[in-house]
Amino acid sequence: MSAPPAPLRIVLVDDERMVRTALRAILSSEPGLEVVGEAGTGAEAVPLVRELRPDVVLMDVRMPDVDGIRATERILGTGSEPPRVIVVTTFENDAYVYDALRAGASGFLLKRSRAEDLVQAVRLVARSDSLLFPAAVRALAAEHAGARAPERNAAARALHDRLSEREAAVLRLMADGLSNSEIAARMAVGPATVKTHVGAVLTKLGVRDRTQAVIAAYESGFVTPG
Incomplete structure (x- = not known):
C-alpha cells in the first residue's frame, strides 16, 4: 500500500494577526494542508x-515596510523551485493586485472569500492546471494591460512567432480561462497533449505558470479584451 502524499505546506503573510489566525484555523482543519509558518511583514x-520552502504562500498585498508586491518579487526571484504565491486582498480591481500578478503571483483571493474558496484556491494553485478565478484574472489583465500598452501590434506578432499554431491556440484558450481538461475537449486531443503544449508555451514565453502566460498574452496584444 502506497504512502499518502505529503501535505501541502503553506506560509501565511499578513500584518493583521487576526487575519492570520483565521486563515490558519481554516487551512489547518483540512486534510492534506499544513500551515508551517507565519510572517507579519513582507520583510x-x-x-x-x-528557510521553510513551502508549496504555497498566502500574501497580503498592502503591508508596511516591504509590501506584498516586493515580497513576491524577492521570494520568486530566489531558489530553483519557489512556491506559488496567492495574493490576499480586499479589493479585486486594485492596481496593486495586478502588479502582484505581474510580479509572479499565481492568483489572488479576496479577504471576504468563503472558507471553501480559500481551500480550493490553495489546492488549485498547487496543482497549476487552471487559472485561479479565471474571470477575475482576465478582467484585471484586460483592464490594466490595455491601459499600459495601447500600441502592441509588433509585440503581438513577436509573441505569436515564438509559438506553433497549436501552442498559440492553447494560449488563447488559457486566456479564456479553460483548464487542461477543457482545452483537451475543445481541441479533441488528450490531456497529456495539452499538458505538453502548455509546458511549451510557458517555456517559450519565459513564465512560470498560466497566470503569467495570460498576462503576457494581454500585455502584448496577442489576446485583446472581448
Whole structure:
C-alpha cells in the first residue's frame, strides 16, 4: 500500500494577526494542508520562505515596510523551485493586485472569500492546471494591460512567432480561462497533449505558470479584451 502524499505546506503573510489566525484555523482543519509558518511583514516573509520552502504562500498585498508586491518579487526571484504565491486582498480591481500578478503571483483571493474558496484556491494553485478565478484574472489583465500598452501590434506578432499554431491556440484558450481538461475537449486531443503544449508555451514565453502566460498574452496584444 502506497504512502499518502505529503501535505501541502503553506506560509501565511499578513500584518493583521487576526487575519492570520483565521486563515490558519481554516487551512489547518483540512486534510492534506499544513500551515508551517507565519510572517507579519513582507520583510519577515522573504527569509522565512527561504528557510521553510513551502508549496504555497498566502500574501497580503498592502503591508508596511516591504509590501506584498516586493515580497513576491524577492521570494520568486530566489531558489530553483519557489512556491506559488496567492495574493490576499480586499479589493479585486486594485492596481496593486495586478502588479502582484505581474510580479509572479499565481492568483489572488479576496479577504471576504468563503472558507471553501480559500481551500480550493490553495489546492488549485498547487496543482497549476487552471487559472485561479479565471474571470477575475482576465478582467484585471484586460483592464490594466490595455491601459499600459495601447500600441502592441509588433509585440503581438513577436509573441505569436515564438509559438506553433497549436501552442498559440492553447494560449488563447488559457486566456479564456479553460483548464487542461477543457482545452483537451475543445481541441479533441488528450490531456497529456495539452499538458505538453502548455509546458511549451510557458517555456517559450519565459513564465512560470498560466497566470503569467495570460498576462503576457494581454500585455502584448496577442489576446485583446472581448
